[in-house]
Amino acid sequence: MPDANGLFDPDRVAVVGATDREGSIGRAIMENLEEFTGTVVPVNPSRETVLGYPVANEIADITDPIDLAVVVVPPDIAVEATRELGEQGVKNVVVITAGFGEAGSEGATREQELKSIAATYDMNLVGPNSLGVMSTPSRMNATFGPANARPGKLSFMSQSGAFITAVVDWANDQGIGFKDVVSLGNKAVLDESDFVDIWDDDPKTEVILGYLEGIGDGRGFIDVAREVTKETPIVLVKSGRTEAGAQAASSHTGTIAGSERAYEAGLDQAGVLRAENVQELFDYAQILAGQPVPDGNGVAVISNAGGPGVMTTDAIGDSNLEMASFDQETLEGLREALPEGANIYNPVDVIGDADNERFEAAIDLVLADSNVDAAIVVATPIAVLDYGKLATDIGTLQEKHDIPVATALMGGERIDAPARTLRESGIPNYFDPARAVTSLDALLTYRDITRIEYEQPQTFDVDRERVQEILETAAQRSNRIGVEAMGILDAYGIPTPEGAIVETPEAAQEAAESISGDVVMKIVSPDILHKSDIGGVKVGVSEDGVRDAFEDLITRAKNYQPDAQILGVQVQEMVDLETGTETILGMNRDPQFGPLLLFGLGGIFVEVLEDTTVRVAPVSQREATEMLGEIDSAPLLRGARGREPVDEPALIESIQRLSQLVTDFPAILELDINPLVASPEGVQAVDSRLTVDPDKL
Structure with a gap:
């Protein structure tokens, strides 16, 4: 420009x-x-x-x-x-x-x-x-x-x-x-x-x-x-919310990861602080413009009122801040400066009859403590306390110690002039102590944002030509592609079970004989998305039962939807679900942010529990790693209840490989891998489906 x-x-x-x-x-x-x-x-x-x-x-x-x-x-x-x-x-x-x-x-x-x-x-x-x-x-x-x-x-x-x-x-x-x-x-x-x-x-x-x-x-x-x-x-x-976010989607990912989630993920990846309302917008703005970022998370509260002090402490408990523990030197100084009955531990209560001299002494001692990274001064009006002088003292002490300070000098018109004095020192004042806490929390979040080292997404050696061919061939039949697109995942290095799509009972028998052990058989039709709902999946089929299973699957599909396009039956290696954890890995193409990756707990409960997290692709290894830790079910991946931990590096790599796939092919509008079974030995994509825009191929 x-x-x-x-x-x-x-x-x-x-x-x-x-x-x-x-x-x-x-x-x-x-x-x-x-x-x-x-x-x-x-x-x-x-x-x-x-x-x-x-x-x-x-x-x-x-x-x-x-x-x-x-x-x-x-x-x-x-x-x-x-x-x-x-x-x-x-x-x-x-x-x-x-x-x-x-x-x-x-x-x-x-x-x-x-x-x-x-x-x-x-x-x-x-x-x-x-x-x-x-x-x-x-x-x-x-x-x-x-x-x-x-x-x-x-x-x-x-x-x-x-x-x-x-x-x-x-x-x-x-x-x-x-x-x-x-x-x-x-x-x-x-x-x-x-x-x-x-x-x-x-x-x-x-x-x-x-x-x-x-x-x-x-x-x-x-x-x-x-x-x-x-x-x-x-x-x-x-x-x-965009119109696209309100429309029903054909994939699990599209249903769960609406446009609002794309904004949440996108703004987070951009390092943007998102305010929920105008008050938060300017609460955050004032402290970011006026105060230094804290070195650590420890915050101290100094108050002349027990109730507001406890309210502030409760709000800190709901934030990313932590109540600081004072050094012995600080405690001894507070013990000398404050009357008997005052609380010298955090939160510091200087007691309701505190004058300006007592308040100033306590603030000075607390801000000097090496464990204190930020402070909140909470005060209610009393006759012996001059709010104007208190505001001046806070500004002077904040400059002296150079750590972030927020205040909650509570009251009506009497706080107007002191609040202006504080603003001149870059210190925001809030009537509600909880707003002081959320603002300091935003300052802490911004500090963490500045420490992020952004990585370039990894580029894997993949077979793009094979994917292009599969997509073009499948798109001639339908814009929705089911398990017949498993070759796309294989081409991009996402492990899939051994198997084949067959059109006759004889071919099914031959495919099953090439696979060790019992097999899984699934109807293949772009018109039947939820195969298990119609009995279109058979698990644990022995070699002797393959032909009958083939005939039964075809019959069920035709009875369920006579006009459905049936491409055959997939004969697939059995994946051990007992030792593995079913996850979902998917993508929905958002109109503003492009490919939105989703990862979470998969299987049949994915839309019930919605234990998922999202990122805008392409993603780096760091971002893919963060996705694993953000779901509530993360302990299952790490070996909860005596289970062996899954192969997290394999999951992380699969997220990155899918990220590359959907970035390379804008024609892919939606994609689900569900389940992507994660085990101690690695991952396997058991089932998949996608929606494609033929005009973009």
């Missing part, structure tokens, strides 16, 4: 469609730009001035270079205006106008024209259907919102313009400021990944925030964000 400096730090801004007509968006934008430190050029064919600014009647009349153009004219004119801006060499354009992709097929055509124009002229384009952009260092408010943002260290993007107006108004009341604010609109050209990339290079942006209803290129976002989060935290609120 071209240089975006002119988008948030322009010297000259043109407003195409500027007007002084009361109640118009063009006037609102011009009024909001009155505090802009640069030059504003209104463009209007029928005015000589707008709000005192000299007007350019045509875009071509503008003689000096324009860094940013804001377009607020009807849709058809907006398209031509954007083209003219491109011809004039304008590289940054915000299209406020609605009536594009959100307005039916005609609007979608116009939006495609905007994309084409932006590509032709190498243009950064925000919108269309955007509220606009703000940047506080130059006091630029190129939006039609009702208020300017306060200056700050947060940069905020939103897919909803209305949400921006509400957030800015609320943040102003809370004393929270922004560096940049952008309304993404329809994201015809610039999207969330672009702004994450832009703000990564901005030293004045300390935290990136966003409200998103969807992510267009999920895999691209992961790749960009995981680099950015090494230095700059990203916190997002994601709302809405």
